[in-house]
Amino acid sequence: MHELAVTxxxxxxxxxxxEKNGGNEILSIHLVIGEMRNLEEDWIQRYFDYISAGTAAxxxxxxxxxxxxxxxxxxCGKTFSGNYREDKPLNCIYCDSHEYDLVSGRELLVETLEIK
Ligand SMILES: [Zn+2]
Known part of the structure; x- marks a missing residue:
């Protein structure tokens, strides 16, 4: 599954x-995830608990x-959010144009790690 690979x-x-920073244990992991990734915190935690058994995490x-x-x-240069899951094409909510770039929503990164 998607979440498992990510986790x-x-x-x-x-x-x-x-290992690089010489701690004993990982206390928390802060992730930044774009809505488009469709990853749920509960699932990531569940997979993480499963695969991290016996490790310092x-x-x-x-x-x-x-x-x-x-x-x-x-x-028009404006920023808007939209329902990207719908099959019908998405248009700018201000000028109805269909020419736009994705600004955010596909992020997937570890922001901070808390270790001791
Ligand atoms: Zn527009």
Missing amino acids: KSILKLALDYL RQARIKVKKIPVLFLCKS
Whole structure:
């Protein structure tokens, strides 16, 4: 599953970080995830608890900061959010243009790690 692969890479990153920085244990992992990723905090925590058993990250709490999906209209220059899941094309809510760039919403990164 999607969450499992993501969670594995988060665990690896966290353990590498711990090794480099010489801590004993990972207390929490703060993630930044765009809404478009469709990743749920509960699921990530559940997978994490499962795969981190026996490692220095087994007690870590996963905290997720969600980043909304935002588009920048190329016609009027305004930023808008939209329902990207719908099949019908999305238009700018200000000028109805369909020319726009994705500004945010696809983020997936570890913001901070708390270790001791
Ligand atoms: Zn526009």
